[in-house]
Amino acid sequence: MPDLLIELFSEEIPARMQGAAREALKKLVTDGLVEAGLTYSGAGTFSTPRRLVLALEGLSSESRPTREERKGPRTDAPQAAIDGFLRSTGLSLDQLEKRADKKAEVWFAVVEKPGRAAAEIIAEVLEAAIRNFPWPKSMRWGTGSLRWVRPLHSILCILHDEAGATVVPLSVDGIPSGDTTEGHRFMGPGRFAVTSFEDYAAKLRRAKVMLDQAEREEAIAHGAKNLTFAAGLEVVEDRALLTEIAGLVEWPVPLMGQIPEAFLGLPPEVLQTSMREHQKFFSARNPKTGRIEAFLTVANIETPDDGATILAGNLKVLTARLSDARFFWENDLRVAKAGMQEWAEGLTHVTFQSKLGSQSDRIARIASLAREIAPLVGADPDQAEHAARLAKLDLRSAMVGEFPELQGVMGRYYALQAGEPEAVANAARDHYSPLGPSDAVPSEPVSVAVALADKLDTLTGFWAIDEKPTGSKDPFALRRAALGVIRLVLGNDINLSLTKLFRTALGDYDYRTARHDSLSRGASADEMKIFSGSLEGWIRPAHDEDVASLLAFFHDRLKVFLKDQGIRHDVIDACLAMPGSDDLALLVKRATALSDTLKTEDGKNLLQGYKRANNILTQAEEKDGVEYSFGPDPKLAETDEERALFAALDQAEAKITPAMQAEDFATAMQAMAALRGPIDAFFDTIQINTDNQIIRRNRLNLLHRIRAICSGTADLTKVEG
Template structure:
């Protein structure tokens, strides 16, 4: 079947936009062709510095004839309804078909040649292309990322003729700007197109360009006994800068290696797009770099390497200036500057945020086995480097530079490491700190962010999360789980929340607190207030008023639910079911370590026949009890055994339930959740036999009440492990 080849050739396309543009081209062309009734065998797109290319194999030469039947109004419907239907279909009344008193219209649509559809498709795609930025040139109305020069469009080996703002489609492309022959290249199909471009120094596929860069870069470094420092992000970028990438090894002044290696690497990467190089025989970087040129120089790249070395030296001299000046300035001056930097209009300055983080880090320290003084000291230094010259130049180095400066200032290693790593983990691929002081500061930093923005009602909505609160919550969860931090979420959140609610922010949750305040004014002592006051005493904290505490509780409740959602995401990525997280969270437990252990044990239990069958029995018992609860109070209390004519299955289930309750309680006290599940498994056979042999809704009231009590006890015992009613299945 015929092939479509489309190339949009322009001036240079920024590397960061190329892959997104390729995806947009694929999506837009696919949508247009499918809407026209076309299908195909394979579609591929390619993006490079000067061209977007699309090739579709297996396109039919024409769309098929289509016949569509539309149901209209009834024959006795008002005349206006019929007129509307006729306008919609473009038919007359005598062209309609009547069946069973209803009008039907049959729309016959003749197929169209694909060569007629392609120009309309390309024109629509080009004019509506969603570049993040675009420009208009000359006197035309067309907009593109850079001036569009050519449009190559072949279908079944023939040019598809059309014109877009004076750019006439043809079968011509161009090779490399410098290395190529400088002549237009005529092509017949995609294989011919790709072969001739490569012969003219253009690698069409970004994967081929990446492989060429890696292979050649490793070769030039290995020739000098060195090794390339891998950087996937930089590789993606430079692969979009050169059509014929040629790595060249350059030298730099060894004196710059006295700078922190992160500074050297970032200067190379951000400003010059160079790869760093290391010496395998020694620790740290080598005084070299790899630059990816877009030419093959006749001198082997010596002149290019020398020129790039001079440019890099200028950049690194700037970095060394920032380093030297920052060492002279120090933390005290930077901390003072934070008083003049607003973190958020409703959450105060960065200096106020540092005070909150320091107080919270001190409180968290005993929970993670950290020294409280060191945790508070690290928290007070953690944000100071934001005011340094180096971080002003390289924001990516926040925290990292603070760690270097703290060590240079004579701070203990634990403090310096905490300053360096307190932003971690910043994403799913980032490592999780394990040093106690670092864990304390990292938790305090993320919790202050979460509590603060929840307190001012700046929660994530839909896909919008401008303050990266979902990432912060996942960071807290990973810190807690990976370090086995045994505490409740509320014990972490409430202290952070009460620090937010000072006298200047008392209006923050006025609306949310109205009901609780009214209850308190009437002398109603809410369970939440009692529990929170008890928790506060246990922690030795002093709360100014119950009102302050209640505001903190409102935020804590919202955040615990938010953490539950984030935990579902994390466990789902690990293969766990989200409904199991709901079933465990429903117990009111907010110890993340214990929750995950419960979920894992519950998942293993439900994967067995005993678990699956017991879940079915639970749902049956629960449905019976719910139906009875609608009629009135369900009987509770002791289940009687040894009654006249009592079925054996009823007696066995009563004894089994009592035994399971004891075993489950013992297992839960020691957090042996596998044993708790084993205890529940013993209920499977008695529950099955009960529902097989016993009629719950007996005509004898005493028998009915006793059996409802028994089902209630079964539900209660199982509910101590998880809320099985929330589990699907």
């Protein structure tokens, strides 16, 4: 069985597109070959800046012949129907067969397709893949019609077996296939022929091309580590940058240069961001001081002077870039040391959202909400409100204007320069967090208060103007904001009522929207008097449907979050049915305890016992038209099993009641699970619907007590199984 090697050689492919392109080439070609009847044993894809490569092992040499029987119209059907069937099969009328089918004769077609040579199929599939390749952006060049990410120069396509290599003949827009390729643009020997994948990879390496993306990443990381270790420094890890640079070079040569002393006073985040964004440099840090003192660049060529000329050119450009950064830093420090009032005033003219006012309006709302949240998280209300008013001022700074990803980070530096306390400065840095599932969760009380206020204001604001996420669309990242609130609450074990906070925040929007509307329509002096008092005195209640909708949205996000931790949706639903479901920390404690209990044999059997008791009791109440909720009398117990259940329920209740008051759901559910044995024994030996109505009523009341005790922690009727 032959092996197949395909290489599409072009001008430089953008690094960000190479990973998806490898997968697309593999899928388009392998799916096409399999659909045409070929099989293969293994596939590998590779890329460099100038080539996409697919290697298949164990490809079948031809497709299998096929035979298909297709039922057509009746023999007396209209001629148009028969003609259509003939066209679909590619046969003539004399090639069809008449067969009896129930009450009529119908035409049958037997379509036989002979096997086809692999080369013929490969040519068709590869041409279709090239012409329909899903590049995010593509271009045309010359006079041809082919579109590719960059001009395509050559197509290498060969089949290799024991007899040797043969070229698969095809031509795409005037570009013929062949068995040759090129190595490195500057260090390679020119075009050369290859006979197999092993020959191809070996000759490319001699031509200064590392074919494997992972190998190039490892070479860069290893070389950078050696350079920094020798200088007593360490590389600042940046996986995304490593992947990007490996897609920019075919023969990576790491080089290290020193950052001029004049720029070492800049914050390390500024140096790292400037070098990464503008020049794709890694940063080298002094582990003793934490300062960024050197840069690492990756050349695509070996030079006689060991990269000295390259480093000199890079340093010249770097100096210009860092001079800009130092200019921004020094100007921002001037504003920060003056109290940042200039930036605060500037935010009044920056629109947050057309219906939600300016950034200044938003800051006022966040500050008000942070004051409400502060006591719930152990923060000082005055400090939390003050931190919220400062947290976003760096949006007007020159540094954040140049590097938006530094918002918050620079806010901390500027707050410290303004003489603010550490807690306030840290809140400026942390209030955006957590931004994603891998981002750290703030833990300082002031930071937590401002971070919660920031995210809750965003959510309630867009709910207030009816801009909710729909389907896969979430242009304002509201799902991420909700997940951020969930992680903040759970990460810091905060008990708070989301419903109350929603009402507070939505009420603030009601106030501001009403005031803005009145101002815009020229309200009278009497009308404006309602706005002259305190905010709290005017706020009208938020709409219940908005609060309910927001809470349901949070519950959906929580289900997704807890699913990753192994907690089933039905378990969460059982806990959501209980009071206090707007307290996420309480809800998760309840769900975790129930999930852990249901994983035990006692928990599983208790669930069955509970459902049995609930079903019998529900049916009896429906039949009798009464509710059996009067306390059962242990004096009416007739058997040892019945008396043992009374005693077990007393013992369980004595443990469950204080545990529930202390929100110790694990202990409460352990006490519930201990009822498994007595309940099983009760059902195994006792007839509930006995002829003695007094005994029957007492036993039904006993079932009610089982249901009441087990339902105190969660609505077990919603648990599956």
